Amino acid sequence: YIHYLQHRLFDKEGLASRKATRVLIQQIQEIAPDIIHLHNIHDHYLNYPFLFEFLASIDTPVVWTQHDCWAFTGGCMYFDMLNCGEWKSGCKCCPEKRALFGNRSKEQFRLKKECFAEIKNLTFVSVSDWLKGLFEESVQKNRRIETIHNGVDLQTFRPICAKSDKQFKILGVAAVWDKRKGLDDFLKLREMLPKDYKITLVGLTQKQVNVLPDGITGITRTTNVDELIQLYSNANVFVNPTYSDNFPTTNIEALACGTPVITYKTGGSPEAVDDMTGIVIEQGNIGGLVNAIIQMKNNPLLSSACRKRAEMCFDKDKCYEKYIRLYKGELDNY
Structure with a gap:
């Protein structure tokens, strides 16, 4: 709640929750993984500069699945409805008002660019070719970026009844x-x-x-x-x-x-x-x-x-296989 409040008041999303991030870092140290796989890290529960400083220090390969545009913008997850292209060169004053008293889009853009650059073994995974294309136009364009579409459990999601023929x-x-x-x-x-x-x-x-x-x-x-x-x-x-x-x-x-x-x-x-x-x-x-x-x-x-x-x-199982091949490739090149 405190992190959410700092976001809504001062546009500090991703810049609070230091204590929670320390707990995560301690868990990573205890597990000592061969690969670290990140997903969404921007929902008021992590301090990303703090986390990425740690990740840079241990030099473990990082795979980061992207579910939106946050990693290369000054804060927004999507900019379609804003018709904004500042993310290509450098966000300055985001037209999307996220906070009552501040607009840190310029600072956030700089911080992300610097923090993510510190991770030498970082591979981005997009769940769509569309997002992959945006990454290739962004400040992260020199990074490795792969597409692995989302999958679903085909044993669960399956046809179980006939289509309606009386009413469309x-x-x-x-x-x-x-x-x-x-x-x-x-x-x-x-x-x-x-x-x-x-x-x-x-x-x-x-x-x-x-x-x-x-x-x-x-x-x-x-x-x-x-x-x-x-x-x-x-x-x-x-x-x-x-x-x-x-x-x-x-x-x-x-x-x-x-x-x-x-x-x-x-x-x-x-x-x-x-x-x-x-x-x-x-x-x-x-x-x-x-x-x-x-x-x-x-x-x-x-x-x-x-x-x-x-x-x-x-098929989610085929999706998992693609990630496993990616993991093996990262370890082979490590």
């Missing part, structure tokens, strides 16, 4: 529903689509559920995986009108359950589908989204093709 069912799933995730676009879709098209949104707050218009069924966030699989499997199409994303796991969960995907051309989201398993629409093109949904109803894509793509490209 549209599904949307998000952990948080806001403008960035396309909630407003779903409301517009409801106005433009035929009344017999059913829309179900999963992950809403109860407050959001209470104000939904007729024709949209809202379900609050669920931890019941079986319920989620049922919804994915029964849907005729999964729609993801996201405006800011890296590689949404919901897309590949839908494919694994045999459901085609319609998504905006946002980040790495289009990488989940091909011509046989989905349709990609330009951001904000509600008319195009409507046409794609109607096209999907009139010419449904094969559920088996969706499942096959998930098996070929997004």
